Amino acid sequence: MTDIFIEGGHALLGGEIRETSLAIAGGEISAVDPDHSRASIGLDARGLKVLPGIVDLHGDAFERQMMPRPGVDFPIDVALVDSDRQATSNGITTVYHATTWSWEPGLRSGDNAGQLLEAIETLRPQLAADTRFHLRQETYNLDAEPAIAQWLSDGRIDLFAFNDHMESIVASAARPRKRAQMVERCGISNEEFDSLVQRVVSRADEVPASIARLAEAARNTNVRMLSHDDNSPAMREAFRAMGVNIAEFPINEETARAAAAAGDAIVFGAPNVVRGGSHTGWTKAADMIEKGLCSILASDYYYPAPLLAAFRLDVDGVLPLAQAWDLISAAPARAAGLADRGILAKGFRADIVLVDDEVPLRPRIVAVIAAGRLVHLSDASRLTHRSPGARRLQPREAALF
Template sequence: MTELFIDGGRTLLGRDIAETSLQIADGVIADIGSDAPHGALGLDASDLLALPGIVDLHGDAFERQLMPRPGVDFPVDVALIDSDRQAIANGITTVFHGATWSWEPGLRGAENARKLLDAIETLRPKLASDTRFHLRQETFNLEAEDEILGWLKAGRIDLLAFNDHMDIAGISRPAKRARMVERTGLTSEAFDQLVERVLSRTDEVPASIARLAKVANAAGVPTLSHDDASPAMRDDFRKLGVNIAEFPINEETAKAAAAAGDFIVFGAPNVVRGGSHTGWTKASDMIAKGLCSVLASDYYYPAQLLAAFRLVQDGILSLPQAWALISSAPAKAAGLTDRGEIADGRRADLLLVDDSIALRPRIVAVIVQGKLVHLTDAARLQPARAMSRKAIAAA
């Protein structure tokens, strides 16, 4: 693997930012502050920020590549490759594709979940971002339990979330119901009959959740609960070993999660847009109150990068604090101890970012496991020995 040398970047080191150099070898950060080794490729990072790569725990924007218009499908491999390009261009070096397996047919049905998992496993070596599978299990999807248990035991699932979108009040809203019917491809009458059949097994849902959580815990797979509506609901999931609260819908529930030491995930688009598109919790308020530990791309890959700089611009957090929400904290929540920070021996997932225009950070270079996978300014790449200011000064 070719050695890289990053020279002169304003580098995020723990809670501080300092101008230094980074030596990368064998996919990891080999040294900080050294001169360039002989034969390394150099990246001139002067006037740029050098930051750890973004870790995205929850992103389903790839669904737009699978089905850009209702009823218009594209091959899963094509969708994944295009999504990988988008993720990398926005600084996401570790991506968990959030695939929903629902009781619904269509885009979020069994066939697409299986196809996506197979495609991720097949394409993973060819994708630039470290690509992982986040299964979002609809808890009323009882018929899928045995197969999901098999996937967990076989090590095929990287994150498991418990979703419950069987909300009769929500489904009865005309706009939401229309979207769901359109997504399934069913007639209106067939959709109503399906909902009735699914609801007839409501009493079986809690035991299914408990069985899945138990096997996930035994397999070392982190688990999340989605849209927790109350402290009691969060407590019930925590008792099952589900320690990541994903999008709690009110402050009371977020406070309960924080008090118990749970990871709390909100959507980065919420920060960028100034509020939730559903009208629920405002993420920037939760962050200011210490009630958010992770920001995810949710449905828009550029959002994590933009949100971090928005939080800084709005005076809510410092850059090191904001960046932790999209790098070190999600890595820790996912059990990935080898990344998320710039330190000796850590995996070399790094970004060079031009922050000269407020609120519009620009990705200049992306490095994944020591490999340069994205570069927008070729003039910055040159033989390292010739560009090392320390070496020139020493001479």
């Protein structure tokens, strides 16, 4: 790994932003405020913010690379590599690909989930971001239970979420456009879709026991769990009793308050903050943050959103940048059990983002370091030196200069 020296930036340290320099060696931050600049690569960070890399617990924008148009598929390895570039160029250095395994055929089928998992495992050493597998189990997907339990036992799942979109799917009959999108995604006819939904709904009484068994399997393997779209304090309490301690996108303030009172991590979507509200018309994330009812922001369906959201929260006076950045770095790292990242401190993983925030609400990523490697550089004038004895750059790194 290349030694890197970051000179003179305004770094987020101990809850405050102050001018300092950082030294990186062996993939870790080796010194804060070092008194020398001997390194293979030097970066001039003067006038820039130096921030911990973004930890994204829930991102499914990769689906657009897999299927950019309904019925138009691209190879999963191609989609993953493209998604990796998008994530890292937006400051995301730890990415959990939120993969839905539904009872549906098509994009969210078991075949696709399995192929994506295998591709992540195969490509992981080549990807710039620390790439992990977040499995989102549709709770009516009962036939998948044995395979998911095996994946959990084998340590192949990094985060595990319970989803239940059945009510909205049934209700989509009254929303022709939404229903058409679902049918298109599945790649089947309207009649086949209706028949499939009827068969799945007929097994509703089996769902609670399946959830309980899978939650036990996840607890036994120490996999952190999330529940998606909790709609009441009672629902949140029921999941918490099974060890599901992350509330993902609670749909009303009452449920978010119950989660916060119990000490649960609460995730909302960063696009919600950037756009000024939810695209579904549900809870406004900035309001929840202001009330202390959101502890984590995720990219959801748009990789640029976490960066933009943190700076918007600061500009809008909701949270100062140091606290806003915690929502996309240190807090998600804690929730996922990643004790080696999320802050800038000696001995921590060197996941670092250099940001030019001169233009309000339009922060620009200048450089990204992931596990001690320079993986993105948009301004080569910031590169101050490379020592003659430094190792040969890898193709991905050489392309930056």
